[in-house]
Amino acid sequence: MGPQLGGPPIVWGSVPQRNKNFTGRESLLEGLRRRMTGDVTTVLPHALQGLGGVGKTQLAVEYAYRHAWDYQVVWWIPADQSVLIRSTLAALAPRLGLTGVAPERVEDAVRAVLDSLRRGDPYSRWLLIFDNADQPEEIRNLMPVGSGDVRGDILVTSRNHRWQGVVDTVEVDVFARAESLEFLSRRVPGSDPKASDRLAEELGDLPLALEQAGALQAETGMSAAEYLDLLSNEARKLLAENPPSDYPVPVAAAWSLSVARVREHMPFAMDLLRRCAFFGPEPIPRDLLQRGRFVFDSSLREALSDPIIVSRGMRELGRYALAKIDNGRKTLQIHRLIQKLLRDELTEDETDMIRHEVHLLLAAADPGGGEAPENWPAYRELLAHTGPSAAISECTKPHVRRLVRNITDFLYQVGEFENCLESIDQALGRWQFVDAPDRKRDILGMLGQRARVLFALGRYAEASEVRRLALEQARTGWGHDHEFTLDNANGYGADLRALGRFAEALELDKELLTRHRKVFGPDHPKTFMVANNLAVDYCLNGLYQRARELDEQSYRDRLYHYGRGDHHLVIASLGSIARDARQGGEYAIAAEIAGRARGMFEDITSQGGFPKLHALVLHQSKDYSVTLRKVGRFEEALALAEQVYADYRDAFKPDHPDTLGAAINLGNAQRQVGDFDEAAARIEDTVRRYGEIWGADHPFTHGCLLNLAIVRRSVDRLDDAHKLLERAFSGLRLTIGDEHHYTITCCANLATITAELGNVEKARHLGESALTKFRKTLGESHPHTLACAANLALDRRALGLTTEADELAEDTQQRYMQTLGAGHPDTIYAIRGERLIFDFEPPPV
Secondary structure, eight states, X not given: OOSOSSSSOSEEESOOOOOTTOOOOHHHHHHHHHHHHSSSSTTSOEEEEOOTTSOHHHHHHHHHHHTGGGOSEEEEEEOSSHHHHHHHHHTTTGGGTOTXXXXXXXXXXXXXXXHHHHHTOSOSEEEEEEEEEOOHHHHGGGSOOOOTTOEEEEEEEESOGGGGGTSEEEEOOSOOHHHHHHHHHHHSTTOOHHHHHHHHHHTTTOHHHHHHHHHHHHHHOOOHHHHHHHHHHHHHHHHHHSOOSSSOHHHHHHHHHHHHHHHHHOHHXXXXXXXHTTSOSSOEEHXXXXXXXXXXXXXXXXXXXXXXXXXXXXXXXXXXXSSEEETTTTEEEOOHHHHHHHHHTSOHHHHHHHHHHHHHHHHHTOOSOSSSGGGHHHHHHHHHHHTTTTTTTTOOOHHHHHHHHHHHHHHHHTTOHHHHHHHHHHHHHHHTTOOSTTHHHHHHHHHHHHHHHHHHTTOHHHHHHHHHXXXXXXXXXXXXXXXXXXXXXXXXXXHHHHTTOHHHXXXXXXXXXXXXHHHTOTTSHHHHHHHHHHHHHHHHTTOHHHHHHHHHHHHHHHHHHHOOTTSHHHHHHHHHHHHHHHHTTOHHHHHHHHHHHHHHHHHHHHTTSSOTTOHHHHHHXXXXXXXHHXXXXXXXXXXXXXXXXXXXXXXXXXTSHHHHHHHHHHHHHHHHTTOHHHHHHXXXXXXXXXXXXXXXXXXXXXXXXXHHHHHHHHTTOHXXXXXXXXXXXXXXXXXXXXXXXXXXXXXXXXXXXXXXXXXXXXXXXHHHHHHHHHHHHTOTTSHHHHHHHHHHHHHHHHTXXXXXXXXXXXXXXXXXXXXXXXXXXXXXXXXXXXXXXXXOOOOOO
C-alpha cells in the first residue's frame, strides 16, 4: 500500500504557489474537509463551482497546502484543455514508479496511472485537483475511484453549473464582507475600514477585483478613497468604450485602473501583457516570450533583447496583480478573465497583429520534428498555447503551418489520435483558403497525416480515400519519385492491405522498394519501412519464404543502421522473422525467435524506455501466443492470449481491428484447451464485429468464419459448420483466388466437415484438390499439408482405397515425426487416425 502517512507528500506536482494574501474562506475550507473525510461522499469527486473571479482556484490551492500531509500524492491538473489533462496525468506515471510505460506515450501512461491510483499501489492516499474543468463528460472517465483501503480524493474547480448534478458540489460565492475587509487590510496595511467597506461594496466583494484594487493601492500608496474616486470616474470612461459582456463588471473596472497605471509607467510591460492575452491561460515560459527579439519587427524587439528591461516588465505586471510570476519555474500566467478583457479592448487590426506575433513566437520555439522523442517535452509545452492562440485554426503563414504539421506529427507519435485528428481538421479547414505558392504542398502533407491517423484508429476505408486523393495530387504535382509522393504511396500500400487487396499491395510495394532505394538509398529508414511492408505483402499473399528472406535482410539493415539490438524497430524485425517462420510451418524455430523478441520488448518496457502498450509490443505478444499454440503449449498460449486481449482492450477500443484479432486468438486458444462454450461465444461475437469493421467480403472476415465453423463442429453443430465453411470457401475463392493459402485451408477444413456429415466421396475430392495445392504452395512437409494428407488418408480408407490410404498415412506420419516431433499433439492425432483441423489467425496489415 506504500509508505505510511505522517510526513509531507511523497509526490507533489504542479500545484501553484501558495497565495500569501489568502484570506477568509474558513467555513468553505472546513466544509470541504468534512466532505472529503466523511463516509457518505468518500467515493464521490468534489467540485468547487462558481463564477469566474470568485477564487475557486485559490481555494483549491489553499486546501492542497493545508492538508498536504494527509496525502502521499498531490497532483494538480489543468483541465481547460483535454490534451493538457491527459499529458499532466501521464506525467504522473514515473512519479508513481510505473516504469513499464513512458509518459510520452500519453494514452498508455494515463491508463497505467488511473489503474495505479484505483488500486492504491504504490500509494493509497492521494489528491487529484482538476482546475477549471468545463463539461463533466469530458473528464469523467479520467477520474479514478479508489476501492478497499484506498482513500483517493478528487477536487474539481469549474464555472459550469452542470457539475452540480454529477459530483458533490460546493458553491463558491463572492467574499463575505468581513472577508473582503480582512483581505484589504492584509493587502493594504493601514487602510481605512470605512473606505474599504465602500470599496468592497463597489467591487461586489469579488476576490479577483479586490486583488486588483489592493495591488494598485499597495504599489502606488493611494488610499481606498482615492481608488474609489478613480473607480468612479476613470473606470467609467474606460469602460464606456469597451463595456464588459460575459465577465463581471467589478473585474473590468478594477482591471482597467491597474492597466492604466501600467500603461502610463511602463508601456513595455503593457505591450508584453497584450501578447500574453493571446496565449493559453496556462503558465507561459519566459524564454518563449524572449524569442520575440528574433521575430518581432516592432519596438518590442529591442526591449526584449535587454534582460534588465524584461525583468522590470515582469516585475511590474506582478506588482499590479496582472500576472502571476513564478521565478522558480520562470513562467508568468494571466487569468483568463484578464486575457479576455485585454483582447476585447483591441481593435481588429491590433488583434490580428498581436495574435500573429504570438504565432511567430510559437513557431520560433518549434524544436524541429515530432518523430524524435527528445522533442516531445517541448511540443507538450507548446501544445498548451497553440490551440488557445488559434495558431492551428487561424494562422496560414509558412513557419506556423510547419509548426502545426510538426505538432500533429507529435500527437500521432504519442498516440493521441483523436486530438491529432481534431487539430488536422482545424488546420485543413483554414488552409484551403490560403493563397500561397506552398499551399498545395502543406495541404497534401496534412491530408497524408490525416490518412495516417484514420488508419491508426482502424478507420481503413476513410484512410484509403483520403490517401488516394493526396497520392493522385502529389503524383500530378511532383511526379512519382518525389519524397512526398513516396510517403503517401507507402501509406496507400497499407490501405490496400487493409481493404483486402493483397495482390495490388504487393505489386505497389515492389515498385516502391525500387523507387525508395533509388531516391533515399538502401540504408535509409524509409527504405527499411517499405521493405518491411513488402514482407507483410508476401505473407498476406502466402509467399512466406520470400517474406522471411526480406525480413532477415531488414533485420540486418536495421541492426547495422541503429547500432543496437534493443532498438524497437530492430526487435520488430526479429518478431517478423518469427512470424514468417511460423506461417512457413517451422513452429519450433518460430517459438524460439518469437519468445526472444517478446523478452527483448519486456526488457525495454520495464526500463521505461518504451511504452508497455505500444502496438509493436502487443503485436509481438499476440504472435508469441499463437506460436505457443502451434507448438502444442496450449495452457501457456491461453494465459498469454488472455493477457494480450486485456492489454489490447486497454490500449484500443473494443472494436478496433487489432483488438478483434486478439479476441480471435483468445477464442482459438480457448477452443484448443476444450473450453468450447466460451470459445464459441467469443468467436461468434468477434466474427460479427469483423464483418462490420472489415466488410463482409474481406478475406479476414471469411477466414474468421472458418474459426466459427471449427468451434461449431466442436459442439456437434456440423450442419452449421458446413454452411459456414461453404460460405467462407466461396468468398475466399472470389476475393483472393483458389491457390491462396487461406482458400486451400478452408477447402481442407470443408473436406473434414463433409466427411463427418457422411459424404466421404465429396470429402475425398475436396481433400485431394487441397493436398495438391498445399504441396505446390507450402511444400510437402508443412503442417497444413500434413494435416490435409492425414485426413485424406482416412477418407481413402473409408472408401476402400486401402493401399493408397496406407501409403499416404505412412509417408505423412514419417514427415510429422521429422517436422514436429513425436510428442507434438498433431503427430499423436495423425498416428491415432484422428482428424486434424486448422484455424485461421489474422496477421497484421
